[in-house]
Amino acid sequence: MDESIASLDKRIELMRQHMDGMTHVVPWARETGFKVTRVEQGHIWGLQPFADHLVGDIENRVIHGGVITTMLDNLCGMACAASLEEFRFVATLDLRIDYMRPAEGGRDIIGEAECYHVTKSVAFTRAWAYHENRDKVIATAQGAFAINKPRPKASLGVPE
């Protein structure tokens, strides 16, 4: 395995250096345009800029909930990567999203995900989406991720 991702600290450092690359290598994330903005151990922040092609509610010019699903699913997976001692791929088992209030039309959305517990084969995450801060959330999410067995030639998916 690549030495640069062997330890968690090094991996987090690498993620911080390649925040743009983390979504750039994911075609659907490139399409929705969300960005990773901050990386801490087991905790990731992102930003979903408003864009007309993502609107699901024409009347109020609000982006579709699925776009929030996309960002939170992805951020949760990254939070797992920023939490596991050894490098592993994770796959979403399930993701539940509760909508507390509608997003406001034409506004960017901040996403935040935390990996709060890890077992041998499963990582548990929760996430939030909001405009300003967690006091006034648009949506909360909870997801479980399967931790895959190590693969040869594992890479973090960031550009070389």
Added chain:
Amino acid sequence: MSETLSRGDQLEGFLARVPIVETLGMRCDIKGDDMTTVLPFQDKLIGNFTIKALHGGAIGTFLELTAMAQLYLVSDTERPARTINITVDYLRQGRAEDLYARARVIKLGRRMASVTAEAWQSERDKPVATLHGHFLLKRS
């Protein structure tokens, strides 16, 4: 005008104006109150290049739209319902192929509805993902 259009026509007309539906490239095959949705494969729907798998968020968006569309088809509200919550179970990797989905309205109440949806690819009995959601009906 709405008196002369069938519910299916109304739904198609509505979906044609929703940007995310076009971004996703989703299509609907509507026969009366029966509908199968199709998500033709496109490179932009990929989440992981190494294993060429569809993005969970794209699958989730497709399932949520399918559930909302089916609900619209069987209810009589003027506007589409609002999502209260959804749970998506990811059962298999979505391959670089077309994805299909169907939804069923489990309960249609006055204010709320419970809907499930299921997505599959080449084999109908090997679902890629399922969704269960609650929706708030918007009565005017």
